[in-house]
Every structure is written in structure tokens, then in C-alpha cells.
Amino acid sequence: MSVGIVRWRALGTTAELLVTDPTTLVRARAAVGERLDEIDRACSRFRPDSELTRLSTTAGAGPQPVSPTLLDAVRAALVAAERTDGAVDPTLGRSIAAAGYDRSFERLTDDPRPFVPRPGGDWRGIRVDAAAGTVSLPAGTVLDLGATAKGLAADRAARAAARAIGRGGVLVSLGGDVAVAGAIPAAGWPVGIAADHRDADPPTVVAIHGGGLATSGLTVRRWRRGGRTLHHVLDPRTGEPVPAVWRTVSVAARDCATAETYATAALVWGPGAAGRLDAVGVAARLVADDGDVTVTGGWPADAAPRTPVGRAA
């Protein structure tokens, strides 16, 4: 079987597209590009002309008409918040911006000003009217869909590409958040697991046979603010970066948005994450800050696991 691959920059990270039939690569690439552009225009926190930016400026002003793409993205974020009891909170935009992450990561610089965190929790006040095509935000809310929009984009892009090519299989990876659609190779799609998605020689390789796989971690996006080293995963209860219990968490689920949701939630849940992921029933691999590996929900053991399979932290 031949596999065609193309890589490019999108959504502030690396987009990767694999197809089982290389002759379909151009059509698949076009379909994926179209979906990613839609998501970027609707959901980017860094574009002044995005719908998300405009919507946040109308917080407290009642229902606002939005595109179907943004409506779906907000709904997906609220589903994630519900599923995780608010651990994945789309209303932390003000706090992450206060931490200094208010522009694309490549443009961040050290900032001596102190970080004043602001807790989340406002997601319970968001109203989505799918029939009317409107979203209403509580006053003062600034949305950040960063914990769910990438997974949603990968899912939508993979499905769109599969539809566009009509035959064969598709894998879309957005900064390591992976979604597959269409035909699945007999041995599955091999995906490396590493702390950084740019790792070309990952220490662990698994095969996925459908749905999606996502990894969240605390080691890649870090910057300095007010003399502190910060990262982008905030605890909604405090607005502070979560403590480093887990270095990375990888989750496989029925779609990439779900996988991304639980991978991020696990970082917020901290020591109880493995047990909670096990209870939810998703397959996960958690790497503790000291390097210990814990797997749950049918995730295969590493070749030489450092801790017993299924151990809950």
C-alpha cells in the first residue's frame, strides 16, 4: 500500500495529512485546507478579524449570530466542559491572556509584569441556540477554545478529506492531535507517542484503528512572565497553570475532540487523573513528571513499562 503525506503550517502548528492512496493527495489536501481555514477564521484567539474575537467583545450583550463553524466549536467546548466537570473550561481566555499568551506562541517574549490569574467557570452561563444560530456569553467572558478546537478541526478535516477523495483512508494530524477517517490500514495507522509532536524518533509507537488520538503536555509551550515560568494549561478553579503532576497525557477515543478533551482534563485533574480516565473508559497513557508511565482503558503497555499496566495514580 502506498501512503501519500503532505505537511504544512496551519493553526499555529504543523498540519500533517496522510492518505492511503497517494493519487488522492491533492484533493484531500484541498479539503483539509478548506476546513482548517474555516476553523481559523471562526475560532482563532489571535486574529483580530476572527468570529471568536468579535464574539468575546459582545459578552453580556445577549445572543449574537455566529457561523455554523463557530457554533459547533462553542458547542463542542461546552460538551467538553460538561464531560470533565469544568476541568476543560472555554472561558479562561482572560486568564491565559493575562498570563501573557495573547498572541501566537512564536511571538511571545519574556514579560516582567506580574501575572494576575482569573478563575474560569463562566462556561455555565454560555447559551447556544442552534436553531437561531446564536451564542450568548456572560459579561466579561473571553473565550479560549484552544483545548478543543484543534481536535474538532482534525475530526472535521479528516472527514472532509475522506468525503473528497471518495475512497481510501485519511489521517490528519494538527500538532500531534490525530484524527482518521475512511479506510483503515490493516495494521492500523502507526502513530508515535512523544513529549513533543516534532519528535521524529518517538520512543513509543501505537497503531490506531479509528477515531482520534491526542496528547497534551506541559513541556512544550512555556514562557516567562513576572519572573515565573508559565505554561498554557490552566486550572479553571484558580486560573493558575496546573502543577506538573503529569508531563504528558495521550488519549485515544472515538474522535480527536474527545481525545483532546480528556488529555487536557487529565493534566488538570492531576494525581487522580488515571482513575478518572479509567472510569470514563478512554484508553490513555500518562507520563508522570518523574517519567513513570501509567496506562488505562486498554492502552497497550510500553515495550518496557516502568510501572504496572493499569496502575492508577
Add this chain to the structure above:
Amino acid sequence: MSIPPTAPPGSADPRRDPSDPRGARDRGLRLSRRLTRGLLALSTAMVLGFSALAAAAGSGHSTPATAGVVTPNSSTRDDTESGRAAEQTAQDGTTESRLETNDDSTAITTDDSTGSSESSSAAPSTSTQSPSVTSGAS
């Protein structure tokens, strides 16, 4: 603008005269054309039908294994992807063709012997394959 001549009302249509041998020849030609058109339409319908069946099967889950490496220059070009192709053999024996592009993107084709199935499960399995993508923090 010229207007084509028409037969006056009530006059006999020479094309319908059975004694006219040219008319008979014309009828034969018309019949032949109709038969040809019918056969063409039938063939087209069969091709479309088979294409639809093949598309339906492909959009399901199975796809036939494809051998050989596609030349990126001719088959992976669009408005953002152009450049030069290179080919190399990886350590695991697979052949890889790479397309260096002009928009900070890279296209590669790899060739191995993996087949396809309809499997769809959320839990991953162990793999000894060389991955083309890595899931990690970004």
C-alpha cells in the same frame, strides 16, 4: 440570416417516400445512429453504476492495496505544492518519495506492504511500524 426551406403544407415529404432509395439509406443511417446512441447510453450507465458501487465500497472501509510509488511531480501538484521530487529507501525497506514544496510544506509518498481492513476501535494497539506522525505536546 437565412431561413431553411420548408415543404409547403400538404406536399409529400420525400423522406417518407418508401420508393426513394436515398430515403431508405437515410432511414438505415438514422437507425444505425439510434442503435449506436443506445449502446453508448447503456455503456455509460453501466460505467456510472460500477463507479458508484466502487465509490460506495471505497467510502466504506476497504480499499485495494496499491503498489508502486506515485511520482509527486505529476500527481501531487496543486496551487500550493510544487517543487522537486527525490526518492530514497528507508532503513525498513520502504521506498519514500519526497516532494519539496515552496510553501513550507513537504509531501512524501511511502510504499510498504500493508493492506486494509474495516477495523474501527478507539483503543490503540502495539505497533512495530515506522510512524509518519507523532502525537505529542505542541
